[in-house]
Amino acid sequence: MNNRVIRSHGGSQSLKDCLISLFVAETMIPSREIYLISPYLSDSPIMNNDFGEYTDIFPLLEGKVVHLSDIFKTLVWKGAKVRIICDPDREETKRFLQTMDGVVECKRLVNNHEKGLVTSNFYIHGSMNFTYSGININGEKINITSDTSQVNQAMMSTQARWEEAERIEY
Template identity: 40%
Template structure:
């Protein structure tokens, strides 16, 4: 299925499982190609992988030893091979996330947009999440969200992802000035 249409709520594990699976696939992608964009008005750090038994340590060796691998750990690991670009607003939630000094040290780049940014998406060379979900704990775990997940080589998916790259590359260039 090249595009998956998801409606989620707190009782639905489908979104969390899909996000984890997509992130694991992305972490296995070792050939640098297009940038990875995380675009959301609110971005927070949340657990992506529960790692109590170390089963995900090979994917994210830079993770903390507290039994959890967080979004910031995943982005830091991805920045070892890819341009990782965060586009967000100057919200307290996002600023708290971006204050993690290890994000900058490991090459995660960020640009803050005006307060009218409402776009939400997670765009990578192999998948694209778009919809109502903020990239936060609440967005992935609690809120009722409408999300489209695009992946695969279907021509319609490739076109949608290409257009998303054009728009996010344009936005990044404008904000980085």
């Protein structure tokens, strides 16, 4: 996959399957730095682990559902530096950050509407916040690329945004 566009209306199995594939692949060989830009966040369930199929990939998992926080905690445990730019004033976002137990770095950008996830392997961007509604309910348009040039450009741009952002304590 070099480039892909997913249009999700009322939740899309294509979107969910793509996120699962990307998160599993990223967890197998984590990037050094991972940036999530999403004004709103929630600890959305990403994949079911009813039969233990993801237990080896997410060894810190304590339940039968892999949530967004489980993925990021595992990535940090495997040595990745996870950095999140969000709006911490939203109650759902506050709860997500508390779930992270301080294992990720967080900053705020005033009036930010940008949304995306950047690793050294792929770049997801579009209209979707990384919330339950964004992944499962809302109509969204998401662009996904693994094109090295686009991923590198996104990484440099996001690193610059990170430097402009204000650190938050949670």
